[in-house]
Structures are given as C-alpha cells and as structure tokens.
Amino acid sequence: AQSVTQPDIHITVSEGASLELRCNYSYGATPYLFWYVQSPGQGLQLLLKYFSGDTLVQGIKGFEAEFKRSQSSFNLRKPSVHWSDAAEYFCAVYNAGNNRKLIWGLGTSLAVNP
C-alpha cells in the first residue's frame, strides 16, 4: 500500500542553522511528491513539488528538496533557517490510481530557537 513516512515528529534548530526534514514514500509507480507548510491555525501552503525531470527541486522561501528514487526519499532542506520557518511540515505523494488523492505523512513540527 502507498504510504508516506516522516520519521521526525519534532525538530528543533537554531536560527541560522541548516535544516533537513526527512520524507520516505512507498509507491509503486513514478511518484508525484509535495511538501506543504502549515503555520499554526492556518491552511496549507505548497512549498515545492516534484513531478519529473531535475531531481533537485527549488521551492519558495528558500527551500529545496531532492528526489532520490533509490532511497524512496524526498527530503526537504534549507541552508539557513529563519524564526518564521517554525511551523508544521507535511510531505505528500499523489496517488494516481482510482481515488486520485494525496497520501500524507504525519508531519514534522519545526521549532526554531533564537
């Protein structure tokens, strides 16, 4: 069955430090992958997506993610974290089967220390 795993429930980093949020997926076909960010009490904002082509994807707010098929991973990175990046981050894979829905990871909560 298709699934998305975000191994880290909670991460704390210092402002200015680099960040990597992990995402592993299980999907039989070519995956369409997404990273979303959710600030407290807010909806979801798309950070970036991967459909095909270059496996290093650039997104908004200085984020990037790298698709590694051999590792079934789509990790999100940012070289220097800002306090405003504190939020919940969700990885998702699109299920192109009959139900055409997104399969979500459980999310990683990011805290940023000043």
Add this chain to the structure above:
Amino acid sequence: GAVVSQHPSRVICKSGTSVKIECRSLDFQATTMFWYRQFPKQSLMLMATSNEGSKATYEQGVEKDKFLINHASLTLSTLTVTSAHPEDSSFYICSASFGGYEQYFGPGTRLTVT
C-alpha cells in the same frame, strides 16, 4: 492564481445544530474538491472527494449522513455538519483541483461545538 477560500474561518455552534462551511475556488474551475479534517497536532484526514455534479465519495469511517457534501458548481462546494456534537469540533480544510495532480488548499475553518 489558484486561490481557494473558505467561509467561515471560525464558527461556534451549539450541540444539535447544523453548520455549513463553504469552499470556493476564486480564479479557476474546480472539477474536484476535497474535504479534510485535522485534529490538533495531527496530519490531514481526507473525509471525502467530490466532483462537480456528482455525489461525493466518502472515505471509510466517515458518516455521509452526518457530513453532507454538495458540489453544485465548478467553483463551490459545501460541507454541512448535521446535528453537530462536541466531538465534531475540529479544523476542516478544503482543497480544489482542476484535474491535475495539484490540490489548492483553503485557509481552513475552525469548528467548535459547545
């Protein structure tokens, strides 16, 4: 582009009453709309998928008589929580798609049932 709105953003209602939440795609025609429920500190749970002019497809475990979904036009879907009870209190998020892989999310509606 691809803006989705939800109304209301917050609603408080008394137990036993019904509440309607609207989801609108403002600048595109949404052939498919999705309704999610999110519990505190948790991921999104898909409740149902609706296609314009068709009956909604509910996920397993979601009571279709309790959560009525109508997708009457290409820009509007509504979720009605009937006979609401405190356990229905949650954050409800809609998303819309115009047939591709992406979903565009609304800002969410905080429902509190007293």
